[in-house]
């Protein structure tokens with residue numbers, strides 16, 4: 001029989017897949033002897049079964065009954081009893097945390113009778129009625145799907161009537177009246193009475209948690225975070241402890257280190273006389289842990305001890321939720337906490353220095369996406385005048401500039417048009433998720449560093465300033481006021497998630513210190529920075545150097561000119577994996593290639609080539625100089641020739657108009673004829689790559705000659721050029737043999753002319769399934785393979801790379817055909833399989849075959865791990881991504 005229910009003492013932290021993150025960690029804490037209220041977890045398997053069948057698995061009901069009985073017997077109380085009732089919380093908890101995405105219901109077991117029992121047992125009538133109204137509110141919203149505003153508006157109205165600001169100022173009589181009102185609202189909006197039977201409440205709440213797995217916002221979140229759609233959530237049923245039992249009670253969230261900056265030392269928010277989500281909801285402004293120490297030193301000390309224990313046990317930053325019930329501490333949750341990119345690097349090296357982890361492990365604690373974030377520009381502090389509107393909390397770092405919007409719809413609409421916006425809200429809740437994704441930054445008036453806005457923004461790597469108390473937001477009127485300044489929709493503001501500052505207008509941005517470090521070295525970056533930045537730079541440097549030490553994969557850059565090559569080299573590139581020579585034929589040069597295309601005789605064409613050759617030679621000299629001593633792979637011309645000619649439609653119109661007025665330029669006519677001749681329905685599958693080399697006599701010869709001459713010249717000047725020639729879009733070994741024969745002859749003749757002997761390897765790109773499948777043969781004629789995974793993805797899937805992403809990928813992602821575009825992250829099962837075949841077969845023919853990848857995937861973290869596993873020699877990516885690839889290649893080697 002499948003076990004669907006696990007007592008907290010039965011699980012452990014490694015059972016996350018089955019018990020969800022929250023359940024697994026509650027079990028771990030229970031077994032560590034930490035003060036966890038007793039309870040049990042319904043597995044993710046039960047959820048999957050429910051979602052598949054549309055009903056609970058048969059055994060669940062009995063197992064739930066047994067677990068509940070055991071809990072009741074242990075505590076000597078009954079769920080929802082009319083005397084001293086046992087109450088439970090019902091909380092979701094997936095394997096990967098999805099903050100605020102799914103449902104929670106607290107105080108399950110309260111009804112018209114047990115509320116009185118609770119009042120008696122606690123000796124606090126106000127508390128009992130407050131707990132009941134919370135149950136009605138949460139149950140109404142999450143289980144019965146009633147608009148939350150029905151309840152929050154009634155609560156606000158009650159406060160207005162009493163002339164008070166906060167919930168805690170409402171007394172027992174006010175709350176009783178609210179309970180009546182909430183029950184009436186439930187009847188009105190759901191068509192039935194609030195269920196009084198405790199077990200019915202429990203069953204409905206469990207089902208609501210299961211179903212919350214599939215809400216729109218949960219799906220959107222999973223897509224963004226690449227969480228599988230079929231994982232399901234666990235449900236945790238936990239004895240209620242109460243933070244709303246008066247001034248000696250409260251609830252809080254804490255981190256063992258600051259998740260925003262990484263500074264060591266506990267960090268947290270605490271709310272007196274509050275329950276559950278009050279803290280993260282950012283509804284009231286919170287106290288700090290230092291305040292808690294003053295209020296309740298004993299609980300504070302115990303909390304610190306628990307946090308130290310958790311950190312040494314998990315050997316990482318932990319975040320926790322706790323409740324203090326009448327001065328007794330209870331742990332409600334822990335997990336390895338989310339953190340900003342900067343904090344991740346700092347914490348990883350701190351933990352090494354504290355002997356909790358090794359440097360190899362430290363590498364697994366950071367990733368390329370975080371490094372990329374640290375490379376983003378920041379606001380120019382020394383720059384022109386800035387108008388500071390106010391300073392809130394630095395919740396998630398970065399510099400964001402955009403037009404103010406007040407709701408998700410406006411943010412999404414702007415994102416569609418490519419306009420950057422800042423989402424400005426009083427506070428955010430999970431309904432704002434889509435807007436947060438669409439916006440460049442998030443600004444809220446209320447809530448601390450652990451508010452919903454802060455936690456979610458940090459998780460997404462989105463710039464966020466929260467709790468700007470001076471900001472008065474009127475979401476309905478779509479205006480916000482800060483001091484004398486009134487902001488309306490569309491007004492530009494700039495927010496700094498690193499300092500919490502908010503500026504009017506558009507503030508200039510400059511390079512981040514990490515970008516400066518990567519481009520100019522540690523010493524240059526350390527000039528004039530503060531302690532925190534200094535520490536961060538040292539951490540990044542240390543981990544990147546360790547990654548370089550560990551990685552087996554080489555990292556090269558895709559660069560087409562001396563300047564990019566130079567930048568790439570500073571960023572740590574160990575050569576060029578792809579120089580796209582077509583980029584050398586743009587601008588003024590376009591006319592020269594046009595002459596090649598328009599040539600009527602071979603002589604005319606040769607003459608055009610001769611004009612191009614010295615220019616190409618100079619291009620290659622610059623490139624090889626920038627990368628002196630390192631390999632430079634130059635790809636011969638790849639794109640269809642029509643790309644160098646004017647647009648067909650425009651030219652047709654021009655010639656037609658000229659014809660109408662009787663003054664056609666014969667050159668235009670010739671050009672149009674060429675455009676017509678070269679027009680293709682599927683140019684990406686047409687006359688391009690090696691096919692051009694075979695069909696247009698002299699084209700590849702020009703390039704090969706220019707490459708050989710450039711290298712010979714540099715070598716004769718004492719430099720050490722290491723050039724490699726790469727043939728694109730090969731599908732048959734015969735194509736390659738033909739080009740090789742031509743190339744070998746040219747290389748021999750240049751060697752004779754220049755009297756410089758040099759070995760120039762010739763290899764091929766693997767961009768077609770046929771090339772991968774016939775790699776045994778292709779390797780006979782190629783000294784290296786470089787996987788062109790852009791074209792290989794296109795040709796494997798039959799996806800036109802220029803068309804499909806905009807046309808229908810959104811639908812494909814929505815419908816779960818894939819989790820991420822295969823042009824972004826390698827399709828391991830399909831394209832990856834072809835790569836594996838080509839690697840194995842190619843090496844069988846030629847054991848020293850050099851293997852690289854130069855498609856976009858060369859800079860994608862997940863793909864890099866795959867390339868490491870299948871034994872490639874190097875990845876090549878855009879210069880900006882070189883540090884990211886270095887880090888990920890190092891991680892791949894130690895993971």
Ligand code: PEP
Nearest residue numbers: 788789790791792854855
């Ligand atoms: C590729 O196809 O992966 C590649 C690198 O070539 P391009 O993107 O220039 O077609």
Ligand code: MG
Nearest residue numbers: 767788790791
């Ligand atoms: Mg290609």
